[in-house]
Amino acid sequence: MKLSIVLSTQPAQFQAATFKGDLETNLARIAALGYDGVELAIRDPKLVDLDELERLTRSCGLSVPAIGTGQAWGEEGLSFTDPDPQVRRAAIERIKSHIPVAARFGAVIIIGLIRGIVKPGVDPAQAMGWLVEALCECSAAAQPYGIRLALEPINRYETTLINTVPQGLELIERVEADNFGLLLDTFHMNIEEPSIEASIRACGERLFHFHVADSNRWYPGAGHFDFKSILNALFATGYQGYVSGEFMPKPDAETSARQSIAYLRQLKVYCL
Ligand code: LER
Ligand code: MN
Numbered sequence: 001m002k003l004s005i006v007l008s009t010q011p012a013q014f015q016a017a018t019f020k021g022d023l024e025t026n027l028a029r030i031a032a033l034g035y036d037g038v039e040l041a042i043r044d045p046k047l048v049d050l051d052e053l054e055r056l057t058r059s060c061g062l063s064v065p066a067i068g069t070g071q072a073w074g075e076e077g078l079s080f081t082d083p084d085p086q087v088r089r090a091a092i093e094r095i096k097s098h099i100p101v102a103a104r105f106g107a108v109i110i111i112g113l114i115r116g117i118v119k120p121g122v123d124p125a126q127a128m129g130w131l132v133e134a135l136c137e138c139s140a141a142a143q144p145y146g147i148r149l150a151l152e153p154i155n156r157y158e159t160t161l162i163n164t165v166p167q168g169l170e171l172i173e174r175v176e177a178d179n180f181g182l183l184l185d186t187f188h189m190n191i192e193e194p195s196i197e198a199s200i201r202a203c204g205e206r207l208f209h210f211h212v213a214d215s216n217r218w219y220p221g222a223g224h225f226d227f228k229s230i231l232n233a234l235f236a237t238g239y240q241g242y243v244s245g246e247f248m249p250k251p252d253a254e255t256s257a258r259q260s261i262a263y264l265r266q267l268k269v270y271c272l
Contacts, residue, residue, distance in 0.1 A: 001231070001271050003264060004037035004065050005030055005245040005257055009048050012071050016187075016217055016246050017041050019253050024056055026253075031060035033257050034265075038062045039244045043071035044094065045101045054104060064105035065242040066150070066183075066209045067098055070112035079116025080134035081127040081161060088130060091116075095138045095149075103145040108209045108241075110183055111135070111151040118160045127161060132174045139177035150183035150208035155191040164192045165199040172206055185211035185246065186225060196225075197233035204237050212264075213247035219256040220245070221263030231269040240271060 007026055008017040019026045030038050038057065042048055057064055072078040078091040091114055102109050115134075118127045139149055153168045162168055168182045182203055186196060193199040200207065214223030221227075231243065245260050 001235075001264065001269060002036045002063075002065070002242045003034075003245070003261055004039050004063070004242040005035055005260070006039045006041055006068065008041040008071070009053070010043050010071065012041060012043070013074055014041070014071065016213060016248055018245060018247055018249050018257060023053070027056050027060045027062060029254060030257065031062055033254075034261050035257070036063060037065045037242050037244075039066045039068060039242075039246070040064055040107075041068035041071060042098065042101065043075055045097050050101060050104065057105070063242075064107045066108045066110055066244060067102055067105070068110045068112060069095060069098060069114050070110070073113040073116065079114055081116035081118065081122070081130045083119055083122055088134065092134050092137055095134075096141050099142050099145055099147055102142070102147045108148050108150050108183070109142065110209065111138075111149055112154060112183075113159060115151065115159070115161055124160075131161060132171070135171070135175045135180060136177065139175060139180045143177065143179050148179045148181060148208050150181050152183040152185055152211070153188055153192065154185075155188040157191075163188075165189070165203055169202065169206070181206040181208035183209040183211065185213070186230060187211070187213040187217050187246075190215055190225070196230055200230070200233045200237060207234075207237055207239055209241055209244065210234060210239065211244050211246040212260075213245070217248050218250050219247050219260035219263070221259055227264065228267050228269060231264075231267065235269065235272050238272070
């Protein structure tokens with residue numbers, strides 16, 4: 001099982017980005033803890049020295065399986081479903097600007113909260129229409145680079161658009177792009193899905209990335225999830241990607257990252 005953990009390249013309000021702050025120090029800590037990869041949360045690729053980032057990740061021996069983009073919503077309000085067409089265009093262009101970055105690292109691009117919410121006064125069918133259009137354009141732009149996009153069903157308290165795996169699978173049918181799939185996160189699935197394992201199975205080969213946190217959004221092992229059963233279901237789909245830790249840095253980033261890797265490794269679940 002390949003393990004990664006979320007690291008934000010910029011200061012961010014999002015609480016479950018486990019590592020924030022000095023990049024070089026954090027990458028070295030993550031590698032020293034035994035992680036195979038680091039999931040980078042990047043608000044805007046323009047704010048990052050990509051050559052330096054590549055040099056640092058390589059020198060630590062860390063892969064970059066995925067790039068998170070949600071801070072463009074959290075910090076700047078960009079979204080695919082804003083009633084203002086200029087905001088929607090800026091969100092689409094922002095996602096497209098991640099494509100060369102993802103190509104450099106061979107990473108999946110995460111579509112989390114940048115999809116937006118149904119804003120007051122907006123017809124939900126119209127918001128879905130905008131979402132489908134944006135995803136079609138971004139998937140088509142990523143396709144020649146061999147880059148995949150993964151939309152994350154996110155719980156009802158954070159968005160009103162795509163909370164569940166069935167809704168995500170319907171969206172996949174509308175977007176009709178082979179490089180568009182889903183990212184499943186145990187924290188959100190616990191709130192929205194009748195069965196975490198059944199939802200993983202339903203997603204099957206359209207499962208492009210996987211986030212883990214325990215039931216309380218602390219590190220795996222700190223809550224009451226049956227991770228052995230969840231990870232067995234994950235790998236039974238043929239999933240070959242990373243299991244990426246996205247949890248609160250409690251009691252602190254280093255301790256949570258250490259506890260998580262120790263817990264997940266002792267489960268002795270293996271990628272098939
Ligand atoms: C991001 O991966 C996530 O899980 C969301 O909760 C972001 O708000
Ligand atoms: Mn997540």
